[in-house]
Amino acid sequence: MTVTRRHTDVETAVLAAARAAKEAQPALARLHRSQKDALLLAMADALVERSTEIVEANAHDLAAADASGMEAGLRDRLALSEERVAAIAQQLRDAAALPDPVGEVVRGGLLDNGLELRQVRVPMGVIGMVYEARPNVTVDAAGLSLKAGSAVVLRGGSAALHSNTALIAVLRSVLAAQGLPEDLVIGIDEHGRDGVDVLMRARGLVDLLIPRGGAGLIRRVVENSLVPVIETGTGNTHVFVDASADLEQAAAIVHNAKTQRVGVCNSLETLLVHADVAERALPAIAAGLVEAGVRIHADEQAGEILAAAGVASEPATEEDWDTEYLALEIAVRVVEDLDAALEHIRAWSTGHTESILTADLRSQQRFLTEVDSAVVMANASTRFSDGGEFGFGAEIGISTQKLHARGPMGLTEITATKWIVVGQGHVRP
Template structure:
């Protein structure tokens, strides 16, 4: 296991050495390591909770927001869920060596496009200690070594979790250095990791816009950004209003401090008088602060619901809190334009019984995940059957949406001949 006494370069060197063995490791050994990690998490729950309690106390003293405290917190059920996610990864097909496509050329050469690991993957993340295990498990299954860098707010939790994972994996036959942790440094440590382009193949940052900006300023290692989630729910003119009410309540209140929670509700003008009074009351009763446009404010006032005036900035904000921007639009087309202008390309939902509107929304909205009559809260590797995820990419190159084991592979072309030479 990497410790704080090792330099970033030393951790990355050990990961590079381990990656060469990992790339050729058999599925059974990788699955045995994942089983060992899952079992160790349950067996050492008390140790994890003790470390997490130290982080939570420090977070309270430093004034972390409720959303960040929720992301930071672990309990026995969350640890069991992390272990279950690790076991779910065991059940997934091993992507390494999968033939993505193959063909025989007219000259008789056989060409196979074959999945291979990236090599060394660095994951930089904020607050959420579960990412320590999710990232380690996904990288092991996909044959990659992983270098982890969590935030100082979860330092004790991450140290214990990475140590448990590294110990269990090593005992099961995974090479030493395959799970490394860098910690204890500030922004200079992040810059050091982001410029290890001779040792690290790819970085996944999982955090806010500040982390993204910090990496963009210095990174020489390729980066796939798991960006913020300014997500929308649009209630169309002929939506099932009971469905719409349930979807917006779930998307906004089921867990507010996550990237797939809804931050804006848009309602078609024809549905607004029937839908908004009850929906706004339900959201208010759930503790949601409502920031609304002028037309919504009129309906809210008539329904006795207190609101605040939405500012231009509110439409562009990922609140990660019990705050919701609400606006009325005159068409599905206007909703699509609004989402493409203000959204972050993460997860967007329409509630409608109109097939034409659903198809226009599906085709017109530029986002990694588009939902028809379902909550945005399903954008998650576990919910998508990936076991877990490293993050949700809003980029368009290589991978988009939840990053699981298949997305942690690149490919090579394997060409077989019989003494072929080019004329």
């Protein structure tokens, strides 16, 4: 790689930001829960008080988005109003209401020799967040990181530069007003994608990097990061309708999983139906989906059943099995039995969330045990695969990796632990 002048400047600036965050973090680590909560509540108040200036900054981003013809869904996620700023502030209040994970004794006891041993939760240190042009994530990530005792380096999408700058300025002013280092929250949006490259290599300064976004961003971070990463992956999720499923329930769950919210990682992408009930189950399920405007990509057998029932579908290809549509589209396949369903899932799942709909205890047991995904379900919509639904109060993302955190991540998942050993002059025999 040619080191250009510009790249060198970015490297210097981003490493300085990460170092500043690292040096600021001990001041946060010394705070007790009540002080951290007071900080978050003050930040919420400040966001509401200064919402006019935040919305004005957002208007600059929106104008640029309109000029570049940004897609409607993305524009909606970028847009702020006074109401949305109030909702963002509420996320901080929600975070304040959550228990503090720091200090929790995970395990502990007295060893045979009288040594006192305990494993306790401690702050991670410095967390790097790389995400898309969603200003609410800026505040949410900052609030959760601070509550968990960590400083945070934020890199949102360039399209949200003005909004993020305004939001971060408010958060930093509250830190300063409370006598805390402003650098507990640092944005590096101004340094663009080069800044992410530097952040990924800031080993020793950044303790954890969490990429949230498209598959390309996540792959780039996973393949290039020297900093430990939690992969928040794509959700090519599956529902398997077993032969014994309650078919009315199945139609309702599939409808909910596909259409209750489109464009999120826990929405349904591929429906697998046991051959024994395909003729009875598919027409009703498909009718509901079509009514909601869902395009159906069906394998040959499913396509024939649907055609006989007067429901239109397109032929599914391997690409459909591999696609996270994030849209009103679904892939449908008829499988011979549970084993065939498990095989399809093993071949195509991204390991996010899969659900079996069944009344058979042995099928349920095998599915829950043998499917190697972050979240496995029985008789429930995949849309429940969510930190909020799990009762975490907040969600940093959904991890599809096995290391450290798997599935929805709340405050606990962004802490580390350490071991404390207290003796009375103990030496090892």
